[in-house]
Amino acid sequence: MNSASHTSTPTLSDEEIIKRVTQGEKHLYENLIRKYNLRLYRIGMSIINDDAEVEDIMQTTYLNAYSQLANFQNKSSFNTWLTRILINESLLHKKKCIKRNQLAMASEKEDLHNDTPLKNLMNKELKAILEKAVSNLPEKYRLVFVMREIEEMSTQETMDVLDLGESNVKIRLTRAKEMLRNELSDYYKTTQLFEFNLIRCDKVADFVMAKINP
Secondary structure, rough: OOOOOOOOOOOHHHHHHHHHHHHHOOOHHHHHHHHHHHHHHHHHHHHHOOOHHHHHHHHHHHHHHOOOOOOOOOOOOOOHHHHHHHHHHHHHHHHHHHHHHHHHHHHHOOOOOOOOOOOOOOOOOHHHHHHHHOOOOOHHHHHHHHHHHHHOOHHHHHHHOOOOOOHHHHHHHHHHHHHHHHHOOOOOOOOOOOOOOOOHHHHHHHHHHHHHHH
16 A cells, blocks of 8 residues: 555654644644554454454554553654554454354354455455465464564564564464465465555545544
8 A cells, every 4th residue: 555645744753743743733643644554454454354343443543542642752662652552452352342253153154254356466366365374373473474574564563562572573473484384385475465555544544634633
């Protein structure tokens, strides 16, 4: 997704944007939303695996982050702080849905995977197989895989977000790759997994900004 901002604001650091937003330039918050939409979507999908619900969680994450922005201290990067909020919101949502999903599965056989066609893909079958394989990884391996391989977050960033030691991150990543290799014969394309196109990026950004500027 090309999350180009709709504003003409020169490139600013996260810290500068936060400072200016808290001083009243609310419109600049959209720059942060567009910058981190894809990352939050991919990580949210690794936990929830329902893109509509992930969009809702992303919106809640941005609004919660905005409401706490004045209290944000640079003990960690904004990216790390925002990702932690997203993960907490996702896990909370997942817990709330477990009983409901279990009851629904017991009463009728549901299709848990929506086969919605994804755009701009030369090989749709391969993409479906890859996304299913990643989604089927146990959560603790899936999270590390998405962060390190799909989002290209550093080992240190992943350690900070998940509160794990370096060896744990490396072990989980290795194990995730092994499980995928068994299913996919050592071939996967990370750049096309869990796309979040510009229209959907606009939707999240517009929703959050409308709440901030009623």
